[in-house]
Amino acid sequence: MPVTVLSVSYARVSPPPLPMSILRRLPFHPLNLRHHLPSRRFATLAAVQQDTTVWTPTTISSIETAAESLFHVSIDVSNFPDLAASHTVPGQYLQLRLPDVEKPSFLAIASPPSLATASGAFEFLVKSVAGSPAELLCGLKKGDVVELSQVMGNGFNIDKIDPPEDYPTVLIFATGSGISPIRSLIESGFGADRRSDVRLYYGARNLRRIAYQDRFKEWESSGVKVVPVLSQPDDSWTGESGYVQAAFARAKQINSPKGTGAVLCGQRQMTEEVTSILVADGVSSERILRNF
Incomplete structure (x- = not known):
């Protein structure tokens, strides 16, 4: 006996609507894309959106003891006139990043703005704290490479x-x-x-x-x-x-x-x-x- 095969278009088939009495008892879950997309992708997107820092590789000019636990650090920025010129107001600061150290340090610039444009140097007073990136920075020597961010902040008005x-x-x-x-x-x-x-x-x-x-x-x-x-x-x-x-x-x-x-x-x-x-x-x- 021949068998008749029915062709069903699933795109056109939908279940009958539920009665309102049942719908009221169903839990409501608002749509949250984080639950439907991989969390790693969101972390990557957030990092791309937040990490807008421009890093400039520079070299240490000198590191000297300024006081107990305090070090005078001078960094050569003579090859980066735009970076040097961006220090315009006393009290501004920047981020400094060391090789193989993920977390940067925020450092106030100790030298006056005129020094950067005239001598091509940023100077800092750094407190060495055991186990911190600052301790590693104070242990560097002339010629070692560090990375500087752009100058930040409004300084003293x-x-x-x-x-x-x-x-x-x-x-x-x-x-x-x-x-x-x-x-x-x-x-x-x-x-x-x-x-x-x-x-x-x-x-x-x-x-x-x-x-x-x-x-x-x-x-x-x-x-x-x-x-x-x-x-x-x-x-x-x-x-x-x-x-x-x-x-x-x-x-x-x-x-x-x-x-x-x-x-x-x-x-x-x-x-x-x-x-x-x-x-x-x-x-x-x-x-x-x-x-x-």
């Missing part, structure tokens, strides 16, 4: 405390390696010699941890009074002791809050407490500058 005649008092606060961008500020010139009261409160554990001591005379000749503050001084120390914020609270001497600006870089507790003291004394928060 000095326009907010200019002209010097309107803001004769500028109070500067730094702790530890936070003195790095402060050096860039002081040596780039912000009219300190045309202001009547410019003070730098620089805090560290002891005198051995104070960097740039060889520059203090030059800074003072430019109009900046340097006030080192040691939290754990030895018995021979006769200067300010304790924490920076406490030393400033003892001195204060703010004659005109409206004519006062401030620049801060360092430990979070210090910056928060100094800011509170300044604002309580009438200094505008808009005149309190940070580089991050």
